[in-house]
Amino acid sequence: MKDTPSSEAQATGLESLAVGGDALVGMATLGKTAAALGLVIAIILVCTALLKRWGPQRRAAGGHLQIVGSTVLGSRERLVIVEVEGTWLILGVGGGQINKLHELAAPERPSEPEIAELQGERFATRFARALKHNAGLGGPGRGTS
Template sequence: MSDTPDRDTAASGLEAISAGGDALIGMATLGKTAAALALVLVIIFAASAVLKRLQHRRQPAGGRLRVISATAVGPRERVVIVQVEERWLVLGVGGGQINKLHELAAPDHEAPSPPAGAGFEAGDSFATRFAKALKHNAGLKDRAGLGRDRS
């Protein structure tokens, strides 16, 4: 009979250890679930921030207003060229106000002129211009015949 209380004590001790182990496993599972939830929330907030930035940069299709150029002239002041239909407006923006500085007709769409000194010609392909620019920047002479007229 003296063995019975010791066995009961040992059995209750084993039950306590196994119950504690189950509690630890349950807490680990809860921690993993909380971490996964936090990761999903971070991904959602990051995706929403990226989408907001992309939507601000996108111009509406068929819009009649287009920003051509802008430059800062002070910490909060800018000069902006805006195209409205066939007119360009030069605007001064700053201090909570916008002032029209000048108005002019929008120029025809022309290809930008190539940089001076690179030897570009109007009919050059991209590959020819790229090769000429590389040679010009490297200080090499036109030995491959890329400067010749190919017509």
């Protein structure tokens, strides 16, 4: 018997269906791989954020050393204030070395009621008071002449 055009068309249709099925399986696998990669990246970002927030950043050496503040001076230079057992050290950090610039007694920490009072006060009011104090315009503790 001879192949009829209808049986040839059926064979071509089955082959195209098999090729299309392979493409769908490949796309599904690619989608699953992309989703897994996205999940791993999301987990890394969440862990990084948690470490920045709760990681050991300010206390070291059994709680005897605390970084009070720091600022960038240049591309590789920083000014760092470190508190060590009630003494503030002002350090210049840069160029692979650390230099002690100044040493002074650490100021006393405010008591809890003062902190609660300042938290209830508006930022604009505190900022204006700090500007007056720094400019010598009659802020707290300074007399006017």
